[in-house]
Amino acid sequence: MIAYIEPYFLENDAEAASAATAAGKSTDGVSESLNIQGEILCGGAAADIAGRDFGGMNCVKPLAVVRPVGPEDIAGAVKAALRSDKLTVAARGNGHSINGQAMAEGGLVVDMSTTAENHFEVGYLSGGDATAFVDVSGGALWEDVLKRCVSEYGLAPRSWTDYLGLTVGGTLSNAGVSGQAFRYGPQTSNVTELDVVTGNGDVVTCSEIENSELFFSVLGGLGQFGIITRARVLLQPAPDMVRWIRVVYTEFDEFTQDAEWLVSQKNESSFDYVEGFVFVNGADPVNGWPTVPLHPDHEFDPTRLPQSCGSVLYCLELGLHYRDSDSNSTIDKRVERLIGRLRFNEGLRFEVDLPYVDFLLRVKRSEEIAKENGTWETPHPWLNLFVSKRDIGDFNRTVFKELVKNGVNGPMLVYPLLRSRWDDRTSVVIPEEGEIFYIVALLRFVPPCAKVSSVEKMVAQNQEIVHWCVKNGIDYKLYLPHYKSQEEWIRHFGNRWSRFVDRKAMFDPMAILSPGQKIFNRSL
Numbered sequence: 001m002i003a004y005i006e007p008y009f010l011e012n013d014a015e016a017a018s019a020a021t022a023a024g025k026s027t028d029g030v031s032e033s034l035n036i037q038g039e040i041l042c043g044g045a046a047a048d049i050a051g052r053d054f055g056g057m058n059c060v061k062p063l064a065v066v067r068p069v070g071p072e073d074i075a076g077a078v079k080a081a082l083r084s085d086k087l088t089v090a091a092r093g094n095g096h097s098i099n100g101q102a103m104a105e106g107g108l109v110v111d112m113s114t115t116a117e118n119h120f121e122v123g124y125l126s127g128g129d130a131t132a133f134v135d136v137s138g139g140a141l142w143e144d145v146l147k148r149c150v151s152e153y154g155l156a157p158r159s160w161t162d163y164l165g166l167t168v169g170g171t172l173s174n175a176g177v178s179g180q181a182f183r184y185g186p187q188t189s190n191v192t193e194l195d196v197v198t199g200n201g202d203v204v205t206c207s208e209i210e211n212s213e214l215f216f217s218v219l220g221g222l223g224q225f226g227i228i229t230r231a232r233v234l235l236q237p238a239p240d241m242v243r244w245i246r247v248v249y250t251e252f253d254e255f256t257q258d259a260e261w262l263v264s265q266k267n268e269s270s271f272d273y274v275e276g277f278v279f280v281n282g283a284d285p286v287n288g289w290p291t292v293p294l295h296p297d298h299e300f301d302p303t304r305l306p307q308s309c310g311s312v313l314y315c316l317e318l319g320l321h322y323r324d325s326d327s328n329s330t331i332d333k334r335v336e337r338l339i340g341r342l343r344f345n346e347g348l349r350f351e352v353d354l355p356y357v358d359f360l361l362r363v364k365r366s367e368e369i370a371k372e373n374g375t376w377e378t379p380h381p382w383l384n385l386f387v388s389k390r391d392i393g394d395f396n397r398t399v400f401k402e403l404v405k406n407g408v409n410g411p412m413l414v415y416p417l418l419r420s421r422w423d424d425r426t427s428v429v430i431p432e433e434g435e436i437f438y439i440v441a442l443l444r445f446v447p448p449c450a451k452v453s454s455v456e457k458m459v460a461q462n463q464e465i466v467h468w469c470v471k472n473g474i475d476y477k478l479y480l481p482h483y484k485s486q487e488e489w490i491r492h493f494g495n496r497w498s499r500f501v502d503r504k505a506m507f508d509p510m511a512i513l514s515p516g517q518k519i520f521n522r523s524l
């Protein structure tokens, strides 16, 4: 048996594993020897699942994919890696990373989808206000969490991502940001307990009071400290409907001042969702005016724009929750009280009313379109940053108005967030200064027939933006970061680096976990 396992786990040789599978050798013996109840796939089958990601710019060969039944199987894979001298383990959520973060070249990839349904239980926190929560699996997709919470309990998580085909463990390993984050913080601020398999192979329950160092390490921890198998996610009563509104600005200062005013209002006295984006001042269907209206019957009327406006325009995107029992006039009054204060261009206001679940699943339609036209499968050289309020004006002048003034063939998001909603005990890093900072997301799509050089140009433009930020002392951090050298990671974490290293030494001292982040090298 040991001789048979060797090519898989001791020599860490993907070719040998492939050959064994191709030769028709069953991997059952491996499962038994590891005491894993789930499946193990090698060779082409493993590469098909874990060799690529949504970014489509990296391609590696994992040694094997482990399809666990539960945390014991995951611990079994980690312990097998600990016994070897170079094997690594990466959890793979839905593989929606851009730069190979969920990959393990020559290592074991844990396919979290097989554990997606292991947990689903709603309960109430002890204490005065009896806040509801749901225990869900780290491998569950947020869209499934949404549908079950709403249909079975009339409840819903409070903080989301825009797109919900992402896993609970995957977004909690980063932050999880959308238009609700100004009020509730990112998803990492909305969980109270986790079950984690650490890089030591231990299965540990942790929270703010129990094993708290592990709890805060794992949140935003880029998969470096443990694999999340269960998360306790805070819930709120789900509204029935959302009024979804877009208003257009020609001036960045007015756009940001209004957005900042909205996110700074006291709880419940603002919209429930606040985002924004930049678009090209032109008729281009992917980058320009047609991207703004919310319904096929709406039309963007460019004659409403002043002659003086520039190459790009700005759109504030808002959502107001309501119940079926609320009268139209009540909802209208709530909307007008807020929107009456805003300085958008008259005549460039669009709105629709949608069921709450449809609103949260709004990006699903874009996914379907991208799948139909082939741009879901092509590379996605995306760039996500957090930029402080201090520097967002300069960023607008140089990046939005110059470098990407013709668009990025996809959305260019920009909207404010509040530092006080982020817990600095987690591993997430955000800009250093001030209460308000902005998320910026350049979500580039590549046409199926594009040349390789056009992807390279996009990557180069991303690098140019980052270099400009560094050179000009912009207070920024990459979100969903990706670096090639440890020096760059040290700069990224700044004065948090030593804490990150100490946490690694505590929970994954052999650097087994998430090698695709390229932060630490596997040690003996």
Ligand SMILES: Cc1cc2nc3c(=O)[nH]c(=O)nc-3n(C[C@H](O)[C@H](O)[C@H](O)COP(=O)(O)OP(=O)(O)OC[C@H]3O[C@@H](n4cnc5c(N)ncnc54)[C@H](O)[C@@H]3O)c2cc1C
Binding pocket: 054, 090, 091, 092, 093, 094, 095, 096, 097, 098, 101, 102, 103, 112, 138, 139, 160, 161, 162, 163, 165, 166, 167, 168, 169, 170, 171, 173, 174, 175, 176, 177, 178, 222, 223, 224, 226, 227, 228, 229, 480, 514, 516, 517
């Ligand atoms: C179309 C699209 C829209 C997006 N929209 C948003 C958005 O609105 N807001 C936002 O914040 N982000 C957004 N993202 C980014 C998203 O949060 C990241 O891609 C994230 O990595 C989640 O994807 P995933 O579940 O597929 O994780 P993966 O890409 O599979 O994994 C990401 C990292 O987490 C680790 N990991 C995965 N599962 C676990 C686990 N259970 N425990 C510990 N570590 C784990 C992996 O090893 C890897 O290092 C979007 C991405 C895409 C492709």
